[in-house]
Amino acid sequence: MILRLFFLGAVLFIIELYAFQAVKTLIKLKWMLISYQIISLLLFTFILYSFTQFDRSVGQTKQTMFTMGLLLVLYVPKIVTMIVLLGEDVFRVAAGAINYFIDNNSKADFLPSRRKFVSQVGLGLAAIPFLSLIYGIFEGKYNFKVIKQAVHFPDLPDAFDGFTITQISDVHSGSFDNPEKINYAIDLVNEQNSDLILFTGDIVNTHAKEMHPWIETFSRIKKHEYGKYSVLGNHDYGEYVTWPTQSDKDKNFEDIKKLYGQIGFTLLLNEHTFIEKEGHKIALVGVENWGKNFKQAGDLKKASQNLTKDDFKILMSHDPSHWNEVVQHDEKHFQLTLSGHTHGMQFGIEIPGFFKWSLAQYVYKQWAGLYENLGRYVYVNRGFGFHAYPGRVGIMPEITVIQLIKGEKLA
Incomplete structure (x- = not known):
């Protein structure tokens, strides 16, 4: 020191x-x-x-x-x-x-x-x-942006053509200091009227108690027709502090897992469920955190047990390095992965559709937005909250709306 x-x-x-x-x-x-x-x-x-x-x-x-x-x-x-x-x-x-x-x-x-x-x-x-x-x-740390992204899949079940998903990630509730701004962001989430909402981890910085003042606020996220699901992020494990005892750390972890339920989200822990619509279905897979340089509790094999290559799958995995290192090469073919984690380092330059730069790109190959390899996609959300630096410059807090489209993308 x-x-x-x-x-x-x-x-x-x-x-x-x-x-x-x-x-x-x-x-x-x-x-x-x-x-x-x-x-x-x-x-x-x-x-x-x-x-x-x-x-x-x-x-x-x-x-x-x-x-x-x-x-x-x-x-x-x-x-x-x-x-x-x-x-x-x-x-x-x-x-x-x-x-x-x-x-x-x-x-x-x-x-x-x-x-x-x-x-x-x-x-x-x-x-x-x-x-x-x-x-x-x-101003920047609460300058929420709704980013809409269409993703095309030839193998998307017909009933899900046009299906919309709202994604939030990296809430880091322990950093918040303005209830009015957070309520505004929740209103933005609800205004999207998506079919499904997914939360890809990091509800706190470290301690479960950080979320307690915000439970009522986040409980205002309305019930979406096809559900509210979540996974854990690296900060949800309490790895970045020294605990008095292992039992204290374990209790905090259990309390954090309960937080997701307290705000109405179903937490997927290395497991999957099916989203059904008009007789068709897609598999929603959720893994615990898997990071190249962070905790590796995610078990993709367990989470996708009994699923086949032909099943249409959406994977929630907090850290995009999981997609880069493992998921994009998996033989089961995960069509779409939703991640967060990077925050775009909360500092960069971004001109939508033309140019984006951040120091994050020297650490993560996929750090903000949509990436594709051989028909497999990953979308990296820029994060809802902030951590360490109490602000955002250029890379603004994000609420993502993804629309699934049946067919090939036109050139």
Whole structure:
């Protein structure tokens, strides 16, 4: 812990040095520079101190989320400034070396002085993430988007042509702080009037009690004609805190499983059920969490026991790495998998239909939206809530409406 804090402090200190270089290039008043240094030192100290107070027996709290938000708001913009100034330093060193070797009699300083224009560019660019992160904290985290996605299947049973599914994922109820906004989101869910609603895990950050203030709110999700089903996410297992005893952890897990029932969802634990319509049926399969780098409790073989390749199957699996590593290659041919988990890292750039980017793509091959391989699809929901960073920038909270279409997709 001490070593990690020392490393973090060293990195932040270097970032601070570069940021101050830009500031002092533009500001000449001594009292303003001193004020800047004092404020920066106080915030630097507060952040490091807050990290020392993290209690692993408690896990994420409002205080830790505030600290993470403050860390990002302060230092992401300064990192941008540092990158610009580092680029300038490359040219300064190159220019100094050229002057030194070409003009040995030059009395000029080895390094040319910093240019005011470059510092202005650095600080100007830094304003973009600064304002974006502030927006993400105060507005973005509750800027719910309804995303509608049609998916075509030649083998879809005829009665399910046009069938609609609302998907929510990654609620992380322990992070919420605005009942009005959450009630608005529930209204959005109900307004979709889908045939079926599916919840793909992470009802809490860690503790079952986090959901208790929100049970009545989420119970307002209306009864859908063909049911309300859910699976567990990695956070539902209480793996990220230290428990007093194993029995405490086990009780919390049992209480979390009950939460899904308390808000009207049927929890599928490595099992399947059938959705029937007009004499036709599709199999709804739900596995426990299976993650390449997280808990692997999901048992696809058990969940799909007695199902055949010819059965039309919708799989709920929280972590999309399950689809990438296992599901898309399974001989039983799972036509559609619904996942969440990534949140799109709650930070990125997205222009629907044209461009999307997030750091999440360097961790997950499937991280937001629809992906296909050999007629097998996975849809990755961007998440309903938020975790760690108390905001969202570019990658907004999502309510997904998927429509199943019979036949091939037209070019």
